[in-house]
Amino acid sequence: MNLFEYTRADTLEAAVGADGAILAGGTNLLDLMKIGVATPSRLVDITRLPLRGIKDHDGGLRIGAMVSNADLARDPRILARFPAVAEALLSGASPQLRNAASTGGNVMQATRCSYFQDPLSPCNRRVAGSGCSAIGGVTRNHAVLGWSDACIATHPSDLCVALAAFDAVVEIAGPTGTRSVPMAEFHPLPDAVGVPPALAAGEVITDVTLPDPGGMARHARYVKLRERTSYAFAIVSAAAGVHVADGRIVAARLALGGVAARPWRAHAAEAALIGQPRPWTPLPMPPRWPCRVPRRPATMPPRSCWHSASRCVR
């Protein structure tokens, strides 16, 4: 790890525009610094900023950037209104990491492309124009959508997939003012030479807002496929929600994870679902830790594991 200067921001104003890397939980940044992929000359610690609240916001929620993944997953309003967000959080990392990991840090976490994580391998995402070692290499966890010849990496977050499905917006404070970006468009796709940064220098994520889920709160799930039952990144995942009225789907949300450099909203599939008859009896909601797995509806085929957070067969 390179030597750096450590500073602690006491106010948001001190953090915005500061020259250095933002330190939240540190579970991704310190990891990358240990392997020499991140080499900031200064760390700006934002853990003391008043960004830990979850507030009601027009039927939706405003989540502070420093709210931990564990606290967010346990919030009764998240469980009641956004059960798929809780499921996504609980499917990610480990209980220890979720206690440290923040909402903003989860959104900003780096790709797990193994060539990105090896400073000796050429990588356009680390150094634009240096080449992509993954193309022609081992690509089993790489993108199938939205990639370019410069980079085929995926974004590894589970939380972001569920946030994107339910129209979350990332709230950003910068030296020249604030801006809001939909979660589904926040992570830039690769261009011809590399990958543009999601945030400009000096910008800080302050909150993530989730709008009122309406009738979708009752029928929402996050499903994650991975190599082992727990504590692994997604090979692929999906967050989905439907609003059913009079036996028919009147609104649908679908986002895919592990397939692109951002959570991928499947708008065409959403449109195709509108007007379809409800596929099966309503699932009992909301899930609790670790996701209370609803009984398999009679209309769904039995499988040894149809829910990744638990190995139960029902």
Add this chain to the structure above:
Amino acid sequence: MTQTLNLTINGTARAIALDDPRATLLDVLRERIGLTGTKKGCDRGQCGACTVLIDGRRMNACLALALSHDGASITTVEGLAQGCDLHPVQAAFIRHDGFQCGYCTPGQIMSAIALIAEGEAGLDPERVREGMSGNLCRCAAYAGITEAVLDATRTMKGNAA
């Protein structure tokens, strides 16, 4: 520039002069305080051997920048036993052979104490396994670990009642 780090470690207040900001909480515990019970396995958040309680919550000390936790209260495996009386989770690990080489054990025990305090796994072995998934055991003593956690959960419930 030397910075002073204030921590309460197992109930004792400590002021630690840090001339290098790179120190993780794990390094401070092991190398500055001499509490080597907390283990360094991967040093990258993947194995759980370094699990400690920070203000009562389990975290990986290897990914915790020490200066960022200035003012925190830390509990390590050394802070559990009261004299010769083991903590119920420690006693349960011995009763159920929850280890072979013992390297992962301090992390397993700290994680188990937090899991029981979180109160969400109860006596469901599947939930205990999921809740302990951040602690790897290279010797694969998992069966004993799960039994130990379930047994300690029962004992501690009994003690509280």
